[in-house]
Amino acid sequence: MRDWDDAYANSAHVPGSDQLPARWAERAAAYRARLKSFKPDIAYGSGERQRLDLILPDGDSKGLVVFVHGGYWMRFDKSSWTDLAEGARSHGWTVALPSYTLAPAARISDITAEIAVAIASAAAQVSGPIRLAGHSAGGHLVTRMLCDDGRLEPEVYDRIVATLSISGLHDLRPLLKTAMNQTLRMNMSEAALESAALHLPRGKSPLTTWVGGSERPEFIRQAELMANIWTGFDVPTHLVVDPGHNHFTVVDGLKDPSSAITRRLLGLV
Known part of the structure; x- marks a missing residue:
């Protein structure tokens, strides 16, 4: 019998991981203090956690990047990840970095609906193309925006030029x-509904699945699975297994304008 708890236990396999949340929060707060243009806590709904931050560039905006955080739909909020916007x-x-209602207060299907509203809200405030990125549970949430059940209105969906699922979960069963x-x-019904790998793609919007080469094998399998399946529906997909990175370091490159993951997100490769 396979130990599925261990398959998803990232912290147990990364030494010192218990110290990371405090480090992330401190790092993000220091970055916010240096920002020249920052619009915090913009409401996209009436819920306490239905808020997003906007980090603006120094000059004219080329478009909108939305980054959705992870934490197994149960932990964290936007405030721990601000510095990942720098690239x-x-x-x-x-x-845009949205928070969302966490389980058990919300089901995963509810969270998916919230993220669709958050993206639409940010898109109403920022013109131009949209690029989506998410880490872990956030990778699941942004990939769900590309599925055939039409979570986004056409005028928002049609602006999405690329999606980057970083260590995303695409089969929740x-x-x-x-x-x-x-x-x-x-339950099985919701797990199937919320599995992007079990959906048809809504269109041909490009998808990259990106995963650390030192992650748990299950996360590598999930990245490979999603890219493999949607390639069969003629979606432009790209799989990157980033050597040497674990589940927590794999997103660090988003802070670096010249990193491979930033360049992939922005279509510079």
């Missing part, structure tokens, strides 16, 4: 066998 911001993009599902409260 895109330095290239002239406005970056194995999570039914984990202890975390006591909080997520998924």
